[in-house]
Amino acid sequence: MQVVETIPALRQVRRHHGKLGLVPTMGYLHEGHLSLVRRAKQECTAVAVSIFVNPTQFGANEDLARYPRDLERDLALLEKEQTDLVFAPSSAEIYPVGHGTFVEVGGITDVLEGKARPGHFRGVATVVCKLFNIVQPSRAYFGQKDAQQALVITKMVRDLDMPLEVVVCPTVREPDGLAMSSRNIHLAADERRAAAVLHRALAAVESRFRAGERSGEALRGTMRDTLATEPQASIDYVSVADRATLRELDFVPSQGALASTAVRIGKTRLIDNLVLAVTA
Numbered sequence: 056m057q058v059v060e061t062i063p064a065l066r067q068v069r070r071h072h073g074k075l076g077l078v079p080t081m082g083y084l085h086e087g088h089l090s091l092v093r094r095a096k097q098e099c100t101a102v103a104v105s106i107f108v109n110p111t112q113f114g115a116n117e118d119l120a121r122y123p124r125d126l127e128r129d130l131a132l133l134e135k136e137q138t139d140l141v142f143a144p145s146s147a148e149i150y151p152v153g154h155g156t157f158v159e160v161g162g163i164t165d166v167l168e169g170k171a172r173p174g175h176f177r178g179v180a181t182v183v184c185k186l187f188n189i190v191q192p193s194r195a196y197f198g199q200k201d202a203q204q205a206l207v208i209t210k211m212v213r214d215l216d217m218p219l220e221v222v223v224c225p226t227v228r229e230p231d232g233l234a235m236s237s238r239n240i241h242l243a244a245d246e247r248r249a250a251a252v253l254h255r256a257l258a259a260v261e262s263r264f265r266a267g268e269r270s271g272e273a274l275r276g277t278m279r280d281t282l283a284t285e286p287q288a289s290i291d292y293v294s295v296a297d298r299a300t301l302r303e304l305d306f307v308p309s310q311g312a313l314a315s316t317a318v319r320i321g322k323t324r325l326i327d328n329l330v331l332a333v334t335a
Contacts, residue, residue, distance in 0.1 A: 056134050058141045062189050065142050069191060072101040072139065077192035079183060082106040083123040083237040084132050087227040091196040092136045094224050099194060103140040104133055105186055110146055111157075112178030118324075123240050142190065149185060157181045160207050160214070166301050168203050168326070171291055171317060176207050183208055184215075192219055200226040200234045202313055202328045203301060226327075228254065234327045241323045249287040250320045256281035257329040260295070260314045264307065264331045271295045271304040271312070274331075278316055291317035291324065298330065309333050 059065045069075065076095030080088050088104075095102040106129055113119040126143060133141055158180040163169075169176050187195065197205045205223045212221055227235045232254030233247075242250055256278045263277050278293040294315045296303050304312055315328035 056130075056138050056141060058130060058143060060143055060145065061148055062144070065140075065189055068140060069103075072103075074100045074193045075140075075190065076102045077186065077190050077195045078102065078104045079186050079195065079197070080104060080106055081108045081122065081237065082129050083125055083240070084129045085227075085235045085237060085239075087198050087200065087235040089132060089136055090227050091198060091224055092133065092138055094222065095194065095196050096137070098222070101139040103142060103190055103192065104138050105142045105144075105190070107142075107144055107149060107182065107186075109149075109178055109182040111150070111181060112175050114172055114174060117172070118238075121241070123237055142186075149182065158184045158211065160211050163203065163206055163210060163301050167292060167294055167296070167315060168317070176204070179204055180207060180211050184211065187212075187217055187219060194220045194222050196222045196224060198226060199223055199330075200236065200327065202315060206299075206301065232258065234325075236325065238323055238325065242320060246287060246321045246323065249285050250323075250325060252282055252285035252288050253316060253318055253325055253327045256293075256316060257314055257327060261329055261331060264314075269307045271307060274307070274314065275303075278314065282316065282318060287320050289319040291319060295331070307331060 057068055059068055076099035078091045078095055092102055092104060108122050110119055157177050159177055160180050164176040197208060209221045231251040233250050259281045260274050260277050263274060268274060274295045275293050282288050282290050294303060295312050298313045311332040313328055314331055317326045
Protein backbone atom coordinates (compact mmCIF):
# COMPACT_ATOMS: atom_id res chain seq x y z
CA MET A 56 0.00 0.00 0.00
CA GLN A 57 1.36 3.37 -1.02
CA VAL A 58 0.56 6.45 1.05
CA VAL A 59 1.06 9.87 -0.54
CA GLU A 60 0.37 13.36 0.74
CA THR A 61 0.92 15.63 -2.25
CA ILE A 62 -0.78 16.04 -5.61
CA PRO A 63 2.41 15.57 -7.68
CA ALA A 64 3.21 12.34 -5.81
CA LEU A 65 -0.35 11.08 -6.33
CA ARG A 66 -0.24 11.78 -10.04
CA GLN A 67 3.09 10.01 -10.41
CA VAL A 68 1.76 6.89 -8.67
CA ARG A 69 -1.57 7.05 -10.51
CA ARG A 70 0.15 6.39 -13.84
CA HIS A 71 0.93 2.84 -12.75
CA HIS A 72 -2.72 1.90 -12.22
CA GLY A 73 -5.36 1.23 -14.85
CA LYS A 74 -9.04 1.09 -13.91
CA LEU A 75 -8.87 2.80 -10.53
CA GLY A 76 -11.70 2.92 -8.01
CA LEU A 77 -11.76 5.85 -5.57
CA VAL A 78 -13.34 5.84 -2.11
CA PRO A 79 -13.38 9.45 -0.83
CA THR A 80 -13.49 9.63 2.98
CA MET A 81 -12.89 12.01 5.86
CA GLY A 82 -11.17 9.27 7.81
CA TYR A 83 -11.93 7.60 11.14
CA LEU A 84 -12.94 4.64 9.04
CA HIS A 85 -15.61 2.09 9.95
CA GLU A 86 -17.17 -0.96 8.35
CA GLY A 87 -19.25 1.23 6.04
CA HIS A 88 -16.11 2.71 4.47
CA LEU A 89 -14.44 -0.69 4.28
CA SER A 90 -17.45 -2.14 2.47
CA LEU A 91 -16.91 0.49 -0.22
CA VAL A 92 -13.25 -0.50 -0.50
CA ARG A 93 -14.26 -4.15 -0.95
CA ARG A 94 -16.81 -3.26 -3.61
CA ALA A 95 -14.20 -1.20 -5.46
CA LYS A 96 -11.72 -4.09 -5.31
CA GLN A 97 -14.29 -6.33 -6.97
CA GLU A 98 -14.92 -3.93 -9.83
CA CYS A 99 -11.58 -2.21 -10.46
CA THR A 100 -7.96 -3.21 -11.02
CA ALA A 101 -6.78 -0.98 -8.16
CA VAL A 102 -8.34 0.98 -5.29
CA ALA A 103 -7.46 4.41 -3.92
CA VAL A 104 -8.84 5.86 -0.68
CA SER A 105 -8.62 9.55 0.11
CA ILE A 106 -8.53 10.67 3.74
CA PHE A 107 -9.20 14.38 4.12
CA VAL A 108 -11.35 16.24 6.66
CA ASN A 109 -12.67 18.90 4.32
CA PRO A 110 -12.97 22.27 6.09
CA THR A 111 -15.12 23.91 3.42
CA GLN A 112 -18.12 21.64 4.09
CA PHE A 113 -18.35 22.64 7.76
CA GLY A 114 -20.30 25.69 8.87
CA ALA A 115 -19.12 28.25 11.42
CA ASN A 116 -20.92 26.52 14.29
CA GLU A 117 -20.29 22.92 13.20
CA ASP A 118 -17.94 20.26 14.49
CA LEU A 119 -14.80 20.57 12.34
CA ALA A 120 -12.45 20.61 15.34
CA ARG A 121 -14.45 17.82 17.00
CA TYR A 122 -14.49 15.55 13.97
CA PRO A 123 -12.62 12.32 14.92
CA ARG A 124 -9.20 11.73 13.39
CA ASP A 125 -6.82 8.77 13.66
CA LEU A 126 -4.71 8.36 10.54
CA GLU A 127 -2.55 5.56 11.95
CA ARG A 128 -5.66 3.51 12.76
CA ASP A 129 -7.14 4.22 9.32
CA LEU A 130 -3.99 3.13 7.51
CA ALA A 131 -3.87 -0.12 9.48
CA LEU A 132 -7.46 -0.90 8.47
CA LEU A 133 -6.77 -0.11 4.82
CA GLU A 134 -3.60 -2.22 4.86
CA LYS A 135 -5.70 -5.20 5.97
CA GLU A 136 -8.04 -4.59 3.03
CA GLN A 137 -5.06 -4.58 0.66
CA THR A 138 -5.79 -1.06 -0.52
CA ASP A 139 -3.41 -0.02 -3.28
CA LEU A 140 -3.16 3.72 -2.70
CA VAL A 141 -4.02 6.19 0.05
CA PHE A 142 -4.10 9.94 -0.56
CA ALA A 143 -3.89 11.85 2.73
CA PRO A 144 -3.27 15.52 1.87
CA SER A 145 -3.09 18.51 4.17
CA SER A 146 -5.59 21.36 3.94
CA ALA A 147 -2.87 23.54 2.40
CA GLU A 148 -2.35 20.94 -0.34
CA ILE A 149 -6.03 20.98 -1.34
CA TYR A 150 -6.69 24.67 -0.65
CA PRO A 151 -3.43 26.55 -1.20
CA VAL A 152 -3.15 30.25 -0.52
CA GLY A 153 -5.23 32.12 -3.08
CA HIS A 154 -7.71 29.31 -3.73
CA GLY A 155 -11.02 30.90 -4.71
CA THR A 156 -12.89 28.52 -7.03
CA PHE A 157 -15.90 26.54 -5.83
CA VAL A 158 -18.43 24.18 -7.40
CA GLU A 159 -22.16 24.86 -6.96
CA VAL A 160 -24.68 22.15 -7.86
CA GLY A 161 -28.13 23.62 -8.39
CA GLY A 162 -31.57 22.15 -7.91
CA ILE A 163 -31.03 19.63 -5.10
CA THR A 164 -28.80 21.45 -2.61
CA ASP A 165 -31.30 23.90 -1.12
CA VAL A 166 -33.36 21.32 0.81
CA LEU A 167 -32.78 18.84 3.65
CA GLU A 168 -29.05 18.90 4.50
CA GLY A 169 -28.51 21.87 2.21
CA LYS A 170 -31.16 23.91 4.01
CA ALA A 171 -29.99 22.83 7.46
CA ARG A 172 -26.31 23.41 6.62
CA PRO A 173 -25.93 26.36 4.22
CA GLY A 174 -22.81 26.06 2.09
CA HIS A 175 -22.27 22.41 3.00
CA PHE A 176 -22.76 21.00 -0.48
CA ARG A 177 -20.66 23.72 -2.10
CA GLY A 178 -17.79 22.42 0.03
CA VAL A 179 -18.62 18.79 -0.72
CA ALA A 180 -18.90 19.32 -4.48
CA THR A 181 -15.71 21.37 -4.59
CA VAL A 182 -13.53 18.88 -2.75
CA VAL A 183 -14.94 15.87 -4.60
CA CYS A 184 -14.47 17.63 -7.94
CA LYS A 185 -10.85 18.32 -6.98
CA LEU A 186 -10.32 14.72 -5.90
CA PHE A 187 -11.76 13.46 -9.18
CA ASN A 188 -9.42 15.76 -11.12
CA ILE A 189 -6.41 14.73 -9.03
CA VAL A 190 -7.00 10.97 -8.86
CA GLN A 191 -8.82 10.49 -12.19
CA PRO A 192 -10.74 7.39 -11.11
CA SER A 193 -12.85 5.22 -13.40
CA ARG A 194 -15.37 4.74 -10.61
CA ALA A 195 -16.05 6.49 -7.30
CA TYR A 196 -17.85 4.84 -4.41
CA PHE A 197 -20.24 6.47 -1.93
CA GLY A 198 -22.61 5.18 0.74
CA GLN A 199 -26.40 5.43 0.61
CA LYS A 200 -26.38 6.78 4.19
CA ASP A 201 -25.45 10.15 2.71
CA ALA A 202 -28.19 9.92 0.09
CA GLN A 203 -28.35 13.62 -0.76
CA GLN A 204 -24.57 13.79 -1.08
CA ALA A 205 -24.65 10.87 -3.51
CA LEU A 206 -27.30 12.62 -5.59
CA VAL A 207 -25.30 15.85 -5.60
CA ILE A 208 -22.12 14.10 -6.73
CA THR A 209 -23.98 12.09 -9.38
CA LYS A 210 -25.54 15.29 -10.77
CA MET A 211 -22.19 17.09 -10.74
CA VAL A 212 -20.56 14.25 -12.70
CA ARG A 213 -23.41 14.24 -15.22
CA ASP A 214 -23.65 18.02 -15.58
CA LEU A 215 -19.89 18.52 -15.98
CA ASP A 216 -19.41 15.50 -18.26
CA MET A 217 -16.85 13.90 -15.97
CA PRO A 218 -15.53 10.59 -17.35
CA LEU A 219 -16.31 8.34 -14.41
CA GLU A 220 -19.13 6.32 -12.85
CA VAL A 221 -20.57 7.09 -9.40
CA VAL A 222 -21.45 3.89 -7.53
CA VAL A 223 -23.78 4.18 -4.53
CA CYS A 224 -23.59 1.25 -2.10
CA PRO A 225 -26.02 0.15 0.64
CA THR A 226 -25.88 1.63 4.13
CA VAL A 227 -24.02 -0.56 6.61
CA ARG A 228 -25.75 -0.77 10.00
CA GLU A 229 -25.08 -1.83 13.56
CA PRO A 230 -27.10 -4.80 14.90
CA ASP A 231 -29.76 -2.41 16.29
CA GLY A 232 -30.10 -0.66 12.93
CA LEU A 233 -28.06 2.48 13.63
CA ALA A 234 -26.27 3.54 10.46
CA MET A 235 -22.50 3.40 10.86
CA SER A 236 -20.97 6.86 11.05
CA SER A 237 -17.67 8.32 12.21
CA ARG A 238 -19.68 10.64 14.45
CA ASN A 239 -21.13 7.72 16.43
CA ILE A 240 -17.93 7.74 18.50
CA HIS A 241 -19.18 10.92 20.19
CA LEU A 242 -22.28 9.23 21.62
CA ALA A 243 -22.23 8.39 25.33
CA ALA A 244 -23.61 4.97 26.27
CA ASP A 245 -27.14 6.25 26.95
CA GLU A 246 -27.05 8.40 23.81
CA ARG A 247 -25.93 5.42 21.76
CA ARG A 248 -28.97 3.48 22.93
CA ALA A 249 -31.19 6.46 22.16
CA ALA A 250 -29.74 6.83 18.65
CA ALA A 251 -31.37 3.57 17.56
CA VAL A 252 -34.63 5.55 17.34
CA LEU A 253 -33.60 6.88 13.91
CA HIS A 254 -33.79 3.45 12.35
CA ARG A 255 -36.96 2.60 14.26
CA ALA A 256 -38.59 5.71 12.82
CA LEU A 257 -37.59 4.81 9.27
CA ALA A 258 -38.66 1.20 9.78
CA ALA A 259 -42.07 2.42 11.01
CA VAL A 260 -42.47 4.52 7.87
CA GLU A 261 -41.52 1.58 5.68
CA SER A 262 -44.05 -0.64 7.48
CA ARG A 263 -46.88 1.87 6.91
CA PHE A 264 -45.81 2.30 3.28
CA ARG A 265 -45.86 -1.45 2.68
CA ALA A 266 -49.30 -1.58 4.31
CA GLY A 267 -50.55 0.80 1.62
CA GLU A 268 -50.12 4.30 3.06
CA ARG A 269 -49.26 6.74 0.29
CA SER A 270 -49.80 10.11 1.98
CA GLY A 271 -46.50 11.92 2.34
CA GLU A 272 -47.68 13.85 5.38
CA ALA A 273 -49.00 10.72 7.08
CA LEU A 274 -45.65 9.02 6.56
CA ARG A 275 -43.74 12.05 7.85
CA GLY A 276 -46.07 12.05 10.84
CA THR A 277 -45.19 8.43 11.56
CA MET A 278 -41.53 9.39 11.61
CA ARG A 279 -42.14 12.33 13.94
CA ASP A 280 -44.28 10.24 16.29
CA THR A 281 -41.67 7.50 16.53
CA LEU A 282 -38.82 9.94 17.10
CA ALA A 283 -40.90 11.67 19.79
CA THR A 284 -40.86 8.46 21.85
CA GLU A 285 -37.16 9.09 22.56
CA PRO A 286 -36.66 12.01 25.02
CA GLN A 287 -33.04 12.54 23.94
CA ALA A 288 -33.93 12.95 20.26
CA SER A 289 -34.25 16.49 18.93
CA ILE A 290 -35.63 16.51 15.39
CA ASP A 291 -33.92 18.65 12.77
CA TYR A 292 -36.12 17.45 9.91
CA VAL A 293 -38.15 14.52 8.65
CA SER A 294 -38.75 14.04 4.95
CA VAL A 295 -40.59 11.88 2.45
CA ALA A 296 -39.37 13.23 -0.85
CA ASP A 297 -38.99 12.52 -4.54
CA ARG A 298 -35.93 10.34 -5.00
CA ALA A 299 -34.53 12.50 -7.83
CA THR A 300 -35.48 16.06 -6.86
CA LEU A 301 -35.73 15.68 -3.05
CA ARG A 302 -38.92 17.77 -3.06
CA GLU A 303 -41.46 16.80 -0.43
CA LEU A 304 -44.30 14.63 -1.67
CA ASP A 305 -47.98 14.98 -0.88
CA PHE A 306 -48.57 11.57 -2.45
CA VAL A 307 -45.95 8.86 -2.93
CA PRO A 308 -46.06 7.67 -6.58
CA SER A 309 -45.41 4.19 -7.90
CA GLN A 310 -41.68 4.83 -8.24
CA GLY A 311 -41.46 5.30 -4.47
CA ALA A 312 -39.69 7.93 -2.39
CA LEU A 313 -36.76 8.69 -0.11
CA ALA A 314 -37.60 8.82 3.60
CA SER A 315 -34.92 10.63 5.56
CA THR A 316 -34.30 12.36 8.86
CA ALA A 317 -31.72 14.37 10.77
CA VAL A 318 -31.77 14.19 14.56
CA ARG A 319 -29.60 15.50 17.37
CA ILE A 320 -28.79 13.14 20.20
CA GLY A 321 -27.02 15.24 22.80
CA LYS A 322 -24.42 17.28 20.89
CA THR A 323 -24.19 14.80 18.01
CA ARG A 324 -26.15 15.28 14.81
CA LEU A 325 -27.07 12.05 13.01
CA ILE A 326 -28.70 11.44 9.62
CA ASP A 327 -30.28 8.37 8.09
CA ASN A 328 -32.57 7.43 5.22
CA LEU A 329 -34.45 4.57 3.62
CA VAL A 330 -35.72 4.12 0.07
CA LEU A 331 -39.44 3.41 -0.03
CA ALA A 332 -39.95 1.21 -3.09
CA VAL A 333 -43.10 -0.31 -4.50
CA THR A 334 -42.60 -4.05 -5.05
CA ALA A 335 -44.56 -6.10 -7.54
